[in-house]
Structures are given as structure tokens and as C-alpha cells.
Amino acid sequence: EVQLVQSGAEVKKPGESLKISCKGSGYSFSNYWIGWVRQMPGKGLEWMAIIYPGESDTRYSPSFQGQVTISVDKSISTAFLQWSSLKASDTAMYYCARQRDGSLFDIWGQGTLVTVSS
Amino acid sequence: DIQMTQSPSTLSASVGDRVTITCRASQSIRNWLAWYQQKPGKAPKLLIYKASSLQSGVPSRFSGSGSGAEFTLTITSLQPDDFATYYCQQYNSYSWTFGQGTKVEIK
DSSP states (O other): OEEEEEOEEEEETTTEEEEEEEEEEEESSGOOOOEEEEEOOTTEEEEEEEEETTTTTHHHHHHTTTEEEEEGGGGTTTEEEEEOOOOGGEEEEOOOEEEEETTTTEEEEOEEEEEEEE | OEEEEESSSSEEEOOOOEEEEEEEEEOOTOEEEEEEEETEHHHHHHHEEEEEEEEEEOOOEEEEEETTTTTEEEEEEOOGGSSSEEEEEEOOOEEEOOOOOOOEEOO
16 A cells, blocks of 8 residues: 555644654655645645655745755655754644655645644 | 635535536646645545546546636535545646635535
8 A cells, every 4th residue: 555654743842853754655665756745723735845765856845945854764765854943833734745747746644743832 | 936726715515516616826837737635634635636637536526627727626416525625736847836725515
């Protein structure tokens, strides 16, 4: 079965760092871009960034450039999204998703809820 | 950046109704348009890609049409399982943008 499994919910304080993960299985992980999508509470979907595991090529939405860092470890078929200094406004559900055909996201992780509160 | 505008934001309908959701792009995106369904507490699910291609396993009551800058998602004979929020999404030059969503509610 093709799937993406994300790491569990996190509760952090403002200023703390965080790295969440997304592990792919059931397909050739290196050959598909993996994207990250934010969904703030009660709001819509926002594309954040995308990475190609085969070459670690990355693209960022201008809205998220410099705010987060994406990376990948091909050896364990896992993509990562990280923050160096969290803000309360980073509180959201974060989804990873496999990109197919250069344009769509066909497989989604279950989401990782990040709560940032003092 | 290309902006995507969906209408309506909320739609009230009954089981068996035909439902149409519109998505407009701020510039032409040819047919690089996908539709997703999201239920509360769940990840989005791909329904339609390249404007009109049905994703495997998606019921045939879902269909998509359009090209350029105007697109529609149609659900013929709405089913109880279809009450959810629907998003369109465009791709252009390594940039992906979602519409703001359309919530389909029970009338």
C-alpha cells in the first residue's frame, strides 16, 4: 500500500525549534516530489514547500521562504519540515503529500498537529 | 502568484441534488487544475486532476470541466458521504495554490 505516515502531534513554546517527519512506503520514494501543506485552525490549505528526494531539490512558497526548512533522508524514505524558532502563529495542522505528474498531490499523510503556546 | 477563487464559499444542498462549484484562476493555467475533498479531521483526498480526469476509485458522480482560467466541479446526485469541503488547486511553474474552499452542507 502506498502511504505517507507523519510523526505525532507536538506541543511547543514560542521560540523553540521543531522538526516533524513524513515517511513514505509502498513506492519508490526517491522518484516523487514531496510537498508540505499548512492548514491553520478552521482555515484552508496553503502550499508551503516541496522537495525532490532524488536530488534534494527544493522549492518554497514566497510566503514560507525563510520561515521553514525542508529536507529529506532518502536512506529512510523520510521527508522533514523544521522550524528554528516557533511562533504562536505556527499553530496548525501540517500535511505532507506526494506530488504526481508535476501538478497534483495524490497521496497525503494523516497530518501532524503543531500547537505553539506559552 | 496565481490566485484561485472558489464560489460559492458555502453551499446548502439535499441528497440527490446536482451541485456545481466554480474555481477561477487569476490567469490562465491551461488544464493544471485539481480538485480535493476534505472531511473534518481528515487529510484532503484527490478527486479530479488535469481539470477533468477522475482519480482512480472516485465515484463517477464527480466530474470536472474547464480550461484556461475557469473550472467547475460537478457532483450529480449528491450522496450523504459527499458533505464535505472541496478545494481546487492549480500548478504553475513550481508553485501550487489552493482555492479558499467550498463547504457543502446539508440543507
